[in-house]
Amino acid sequence: xxxxxxxxxxxxxxxxxxxxxxxxxxxxxxxxxxxxxxxxxxxxxxxxxxxxxxxxxxxxxxxxxxxxxxxxxxxxxxxxxxxxxxxxxxxxxxxxxxxxxxxxxxxxxxxxxxxxxxxxxxxxxxxxxxxxxxxxxxxxxxxxxxxxxxxxxxxxxxxxxxxxxxxxxxxxxxxxxxxxxxxxxxxxxxxxxxxxxxxxxxxxxxxxxxxxxxxxxxxxxxxxxxxxxxxxxxxxxxxxxxxxxxxxxxxxxxxxxxxxxxxxxxxxxxxxxxxxx
Amino acid sequence: xxxxxxxxxxxxxxxxxxxxxxxxxxxxxxxxxxxxxxxxxxxxxxxxxxxxxxxxxxxxxxxxxxxxxxxxxxxxxxxxxxxxxxxxxxxxxxxxxxxxxxxxxxxxxxxxxxxxxxxxxxxxxxxxxxxxxxxxxxxxxxxxxxxxxxxxxxxxxxxxxxxxxxxxxxxxxxxxxxxxxxxxxxxxxxxxxxxxxxxxxxxxxxxxxxxxxxxxxxxxxxxxxxxxxxxxxxxxxxxxxxxxxxxxxxxxxxxxxxxxxxxxxxxxxxxxxxxxxxxxxxxxxxxxxxxxxxxxxxxxxxxxxxxxxxxxxxxxxxxxxxxxxxxxxxxxxxxxxxxxxxxxxxxxxxxxxxxxxxxxxxxxxxxxxxxxxxxxxxxxxxxxxxxxxxxxxxxxxxxxxxxxxxxxxxxxxxxxxxxxxxxxxxxxxxxxx
Numbered sequence: 001x002x003x004x005x006x007x008x009x010x011x012x013x014x015x016x017x018x019x020x021x022x023x024x025x026x027x028x029x030x031x032x033x034x035x036x037x038x039x040x041x042x043x044x045x046x047x048x049x050x051x052x053x054x055x056x057x058x059x060x061x062x063x064x065x066x067x068x069x070x071x072x073x074x075x076x077x078x079x080x081x082x083x084x085x086x087x088x089x090x091x092x093x094x095x096x097x098x099x100x101x102x103x104x105x106x107x108x109x110x111x112x113x114x115x116x117x118x119x120x121x122x123x124x125x126x127x128x129x130x131x132x133x134x135x136x137x138x139x140x141x142x143x144x145x146x147x148x149x150x151x152x153x154x155x156x157x158x159x160x161x162x163x164x165x166x167x168x169x170x171x172x173x174x175x176x177x178x179x180x181x182x183x184x185x186x187x188x189x190x191x192x193x194x195x196x197x198x199x200x201x202x203x204x205x206x207x208x209x210x211x212x213x214x215x216x217x218x219x220x221x222x223x224x225x226x227x228x229x230x231x232x233x234x235x236x237x238x239x240x241x242x243x244x245x246x247x248x249x250x251x252x253x254x255x256x257x258x259x260x261x262x263x264x265x266x267x268x269x270x271x272x273x274x275x276x277x
Numbered sequence: 278x279x280x281x282x283x284x285x286x287x288x289x290x291x292x293x294x295x296x297x298x299x300x301x302x303x304x305x306x307x308x309x310x311x312x313x314x315x316x317x318x319x320x321x322x323x324x325x326x327x328x329x330x331x332x333x334x335x336x337x338x339x340x341x342x343x344x345x346x347x348x349x350x351x352x353x354x355x356x357x358x359x360x361x362x363x364x365x366x367x368x369x370x371x372x373x374x375x376x377x378x379x380x381x382x383x384x385x386x387x388x389x390x391x392x393x394x395x396x397x398x399x400x401x402x403x404x405x406x407x408x409x410x411x412x413x414x415x416x417x418x419x420x421x422x423x424x425x426x427x428x429x430x431x432x433x434x435x436x437x438x439x440x441x442x443x444x445x446x447x448x449x450x451x452x453x454x455x456x457x458x459x460x461x462x463x464x465x466x467x468x469x470x471x472x473x474x475x476x477x478x479x480x481x482x483x484x485x486x487x488x489x490x491x492x493x494x495x496x497x498x499x500x501x502x503x504x505x506x507x508x509x510x511x512x513x514x515x516x517x518x519x520x521x522x523x524x525x526x527x528x529x530x531x532x533x534x535x536x537x538x539x540x541x542x543x544x545x546x547x548x549x550x551x552x553x554x555x556x557x558x559x560x561x562x563x564x565x566x567x568x569x570x571x572x573x574x575x576x577x578x579x580x581x582x583x584x585x586x587x588x589x590x591x592x593x594x595x596x597x598x599x600x601x602x603x604x605x606x607x608x609x610x611x612x613x614x615x616x617x618x619x620x621x622x623x624x625x626x627x628x629x630x631x632x633x634x635x636x637x638x639x640x641x642x643x644x645x646x647x648x649x650x651x652x653x654x655x656x657x658x659x660x661x662x663x664x665x666x667x668x669x670x671x672x673x674x675x676x677x678x679x680x681x682x683x684x685x686x687x688x689x690x691x692x693x694x695x696x697x698x699x700x701x702x703x704x705x706x707x708x709x710x
Contacts, residue, residue: 055581081584081586090583091582097576099571101700110572113584114585117565117566120566158690160698162704177582
């Protein structure tokens, strides 16, 4: 079963009143690979993300997630927190959504809520302080510490998340999503606002998440250097429809993609490319 | 520096003049003209321009002085007014303030044994400390603005009163029942308001508080309506009554009976209940549910993205807060021996909410200090008679200027690797329903 893609989106349509934000979109994200969703502003990328993570209920189409053991979940039928809890899809946000008044460590502990909740016997056992809960909490802290080490923020563990530098907050949000131990990690513009050095560090982090932990990643990104470097597969959207897909090389040379980005029509783009090469 | 100060003089005068103009417009009718009903019921009036002139002059002068002070001292903040060594001393004292307060509270009945007034006041303060700590779970931790907290206080009080007077059940059986019933009502309130945020949540909780009060007022056959419930049994020390009967506590211990025994017992009872509330809240904060409450206050959308069921999280916050309110209500009923809907007006909700906000949302010590300030301070100003409310209101305004996020505004982390650092209040969100 593991040959099947982890996420297959089929005929996804999302309407807001009269506006069709996403129209009949189909694509698949392969297991243990990085799939990028790119497109000009307003192409409907974030809408697709919100449909996958349950923040929107799609108007039509199916979104199917296949776990490693072959268990399938229809994401379009679940609401947001169940998608994160049962289907193990974690996400980050375009504008960072950390818990600013909580420390970096606390942020990562909140991410392990469901595991800890079970270990604390839904609070009852934890309130009396049974040792099994204390062990579970120690394990949770160990996992959080491990992630803080990975994102190079161990020395800032006890600082409020809101006090961290912008790039650190971006990495912390990814670590927080990873602390839910997801099967699929969805990143909404993780490199937005990062400088070249931070972008490079981010690419490294994402590759290690895919390589060492085998977590599948779906990302939206504008920073082409990041996208081209780390993606295994790219889906290009414009005006709510898919206009191209393939490997980074294929997509880069696709006249339709260039046309969409330059805002010109296809022939002109082809002409631009020919004169350039 | 000198140049900027001299350059400021026209500005200061202009500002003072504007303030004086506003004062003139405001007070010309309020003070300048005095109206009264004449002997035949007709309107008589006379002018008091002298008083008006002195008030306007006072505003003009005061405005200049405030502006000058502002220029010399810069923005008024704790850093400027309190020198650094004193601040260090204060922070050191702050660490011992909690334990010191607790020890003092334990000794209150010993120190003030013969002063019934102080003992009664201490019981009242502790009741509000407990209510404040209960509401703190909902407002301070989960960030859900609840203006109808008194409803749970009422449910607890009436639960105990009705169970005890109708079935003769003892206080210790009724206490958990009162808490449970209040928690159920907390969930009942929680369900319809799950989708509401901010102002809308506040309005619905306010309405809920009024609904409970009006139901109690109008359900005459059960609650006695405006007549209330009287003859509520006093609490017993595990079955031993605290009266001057032959099997009372005094007789059993072989000491002379004194009505103060009961007061002291009530004092330690509410202290134990309040400390239970405090202990449970502190523990809950360190459990996943407490962290989820605080995360909910910080960012609800992020919570959902992390797989946290925000519905149950909100409902447990409402239920926990309500349960403590119910305990306090049962205590209130047994202390008073008589309850009526008049004790459960919106004013009580507002007072408890003010205690939580003034104390610093989420801070246990802050809430206790605020309850002491609000309830104790209110009594302290009794000597000022007519001006009591004025002085009290001014004190509130000053505290809010000096400490906009409450007496203890910073947040203590629930878990740490190397060192627990207080988190500045600027970063902590207030929640928005």
